[in-house]
Amino acid sequence: MKLLLLFIASIIVNNFVLSYFLGICPFIGVSKRLDSAVPMGFAVTFVMTMTAVITWIINQLILLKLNMPYLQYVAFILVIASLVQFVEMFLKKFIPSLYKAFGIYLPLITTNCAILGLALLEALKNYNFLESIVFGVGSGLGYTLSMAIMAGIREQLELSNIPKPFENAAITLITAGILALAFMGFSGMIAL
Amino acid sequence: MDKKPAIYHFLKGFWDENPVLVQILGTCPTLAVTATAVNGIGMGLATTFVLVFSCVVISVLRKLIPNEVRIGVFTVIIATFVTLADLFLKAYFPDLSKALGPFVPLIVVNCIILGRIEAFASKNNVWLSFLDALGNGFGFTLTLIVMGSIRELLGKGTWFGIPVLLSFYKPMLVMILPTGAFFTYGTLMGISNALKKIKS
Numbered sequence: 011m012k013l014l015l016l017f018i019a020s021i022i023v024n025n026f027v028l029s030y031f032l033g034i035c036p037f038i039g040v041s042k043r044l045d046s047a048v049p050m051g052f053a054v055t056f057v058m059t060m061t062a063v064i065t066w067i068i069n070q071l072i073l074l075k076l077n078m079p080y081l082q083y084v085a086f087i088l089v090i091a092s093l094v095q096f097v098e099m100f101l102k103k104f105i106p107s108l109y110k111a112f113g114i115y116l117p118l119i120t121t122n123c124a125i126l127g128l129a130l131l132e133a134l135k136n137y138n139f140l141e142s143i144v145f146g147v148g149s150g151l152g153y154t155l156s157m158a159i160m161a162g163i164r165e166q167l168e169l170s171n172i173p174k175p176f177e178n179a180a181i182t183l184i185t186a187g188i189l190a191l192a193f194m195g196f197s198g199m200i201a202l
Numbered sequence: 203m204d205k206k207p208a209i210y211h212f213l214k215g216f217w218d219e220n221p222v223l224v225q226i227l228g229t230c231p232t233l234a235v236t237a238t239a240v241n242g243i244g245m246g247l248a249t250t251f252v253l254v255f256s257c258v259v260i261s262v263l264r265k266l267i268p269n270e271v272r273i274g275v276f277t278v279i280i281a282t283f284v285t286l287a288d289l290f291l292k293a294y295f296p297d298l299s300k301a302l303g304p305f306v307p308l309i310v311v312n313c314i315i316l317g318r319i320e321a322f323a324s325k326n327n328v329w330l331s332f333l334d335a336l337g338n339g340f341g342f343t344l345t346l347i348v349m350g351s352i353r354e355l356l357g358k359g360t361w362f363g364i365p366v367l368l369s370f371y372k373p374m375l376v377m378i379l380p381t382g383a384f385f386t387y388g389t390l391m392g393i394s395n396a397l398k399k400i401k402s
Contacts, residue, residue, distance in 0.1 A: 029380055031234035035313055038226065080289065083307050084281040091274055120273070123230050123311040130304045175395035179226050180388045187384030194379065 013144050019200040020148030026124050027156040028190040029197070033124030037157060038182050040115060047161035048154065050115045055150025057094060057119050058128050062146025064089050065129040066139055086129045094120045124153060159189060211322075211330055215337030221314045222345040222387075223394045228314040231305050232346060233383040239362050242350030244298045246343025248291065248306060250336070252283045253315050257323040257335035264324050276319050277310065284309045314342060345390075352386050353377045 026032045033054070040050045065086055073079055098116050101109040109116075119125060128149055132142050163185055172181050221227045228249070235245040256279050260267070267275050288306045291299040299306065309315070318338055323331040354360055357377030359367040376382050 031230050031380065031383070032308075034229040034233060035227070038229065080285060083285050083288075083310055084278060087277050087281050087310050088274075091277060120277075121311050121313055121316060123308050126311050127304060127308055130307055134304065173392070175399065176388070176392040180391040180395065183384050183388030183391065187381045187388065190380040190384055191376075194381065 013140060015200050016141060017144050017148040020145050021152040021155065022193065023196045023200050024149075025152045025156055025193055026127070026149050027153060028186070028193045030127065032127040033122050033153060036115070036118065036122055037160065037186070038179055041157055041160040041182070042164055044158065044161040044165060046115070047157040049111050051150075051154025051157040053112050053116060054119060054122065054124065054153050055147065057090075057097060057125055058150040058153070059143065059146040060093055060097070061090055061125055061129055062132060062142045063139075064093065066132060066137070066142040069129075069133050070139075082130075082133060086126060090125050090129070091120050124149070156189070156193075160186065163189075208330060208333055212333040212337040215334070215339070215341035216344065217341070219338075220341045220345060220394070221317075221338050222342060223391050225314075225317065226391075227317050228312045228342060229387070230308065231312060232349065233380070233387060235302055235305050236346055236349040236353055236383060236386075237357070237378045238301075238354045239347055239350035241298070241301050242346035243343065244291070244295065245302055245305065246339070246346040248287045248302075249309055249312060249314065250339025250343055251287050252280060252309050252312075253318060253339045253342075254332065254335045255283045256280045256315060257318060257331045258328060260319050261323045261326065261328045261331035267324075272324065273316075276316060276324075280315055280319075281310045314338060349383075349386055349390065352390075353382055357382060 024030060027034065027037050036050060036054075041047045068085055068089060069082065073081055073085060094117060098109070101112070101116070128146060132145060137145055160182070164182065167181060167185070176184070215221065219225060222229070222232050231245050231249070235241045256276070259279055260276060263275075284307060287309070288299070291302070291306060318335055322334045326334070351361060354362075355367065356374050357379075359365060359371050359373045374382075377386070
């Protein structure tokens with residue numbers, strides 16, 4: 011039951027984009043069209059889940075056991091960078107169609123702060139192994155959800171009459187503000 | 203190869219190529235830590251520290267780093283300075299460190315830093331890289347202070363913790379919540395775009 015609550019909480023209540031402000035750069039950069047936003051969301055979900063598992067192992071079984079938590083940042087970013095590289099090579103070799111669909115977005119995931127944020131939050135909140143996996147999958151799906159909503163809205167925005175200085179990034183941020191307002195309605199629903 | 207005077211590389215970060223409003227880099231900390239002006243200043247200075255030191259180190263090493271593994275090398279250097287900044291803040295400014303939370307370690311993936319390294323420090327000499335990093339860092343800090351001041355003033359009625367608005371002003375709580383962050387950022391970006399257009 012606690013795992014289910016954590017899952018729902020990480021999708022909507024503690025949405026990475028709209029309440030933690032993590033992963034904003036790709037959120038603004040890639041959310042122009044629905045058909046690139048959703049694959050990006052799923053790529054992030056996949057990397058997030060893998061990161062959650064591997065950084066948990068490294069953090070709990072190596073760094074904390076050896077009493078070296080100050081190496082966390084260096085270790086985490088190396089894990090993420092090599093993980094993204096590995097996923098890229100794996101997809102290129104075995105699922106080339108998916109590799110083509112992700113294109114440039116795949117290597118860019120390394121600098122997506124949502125991934126490192128996930129690893130740090132997981133270490134901060136001291137989740138156990140199962141909780142970490144659930145947290146990773148849930149946060150990834152929450153990210154995909156907000157990307158999809160935003161892309162849907164932006165496709166409509168293109169048709170509307172926006173004041174010139176506010177075009178593109180500025181109007182996207184203000185729209186995100188309204189979305190965050192809507193997501194605030196979920197806060198307090200689940201206390202964790 | 204570059205005919206512009208050295209001072210230009212320092213000044214461009216403030217307005218012409220402001221990292222937050224024009225390059226749209228480092229958006230996550232901009233939105234997350236600007237609920238008060240003090241947090242903005244702390245975050246800005248921590249980022250400036252990491253930016254300046256990693257740009258200088260990378261500029262010194264730029265001929266030794268093989269092109270294929272450069273991103274990995276850059277990230278490790280950045281992560282080292284971030285760890286230093288984090289430990290320093292924890293030791294001397296524990297309150298600020300708590301308020302900034304995971305956003306201090308997240309400086310590692312702040313795109314301003316990797317962006318300036320990739321676009322400037324890995325191609326230019328140490329002095330120019332230093333000026334460029336310092337200018338961008340101060341531009342970033344300045345924007346964070348402006349955003350933090352607006353949000354703190356409207357959301358709490360205070361500035362740097364001192365009450366400045368008269369007591370009949372009812373603070374708008376929404377300004378210090380995520381929504382207010384997005385609104386302030388979007389509006390500032392629109393205003394700066396409009397100002398640029400008038401100038402040209």
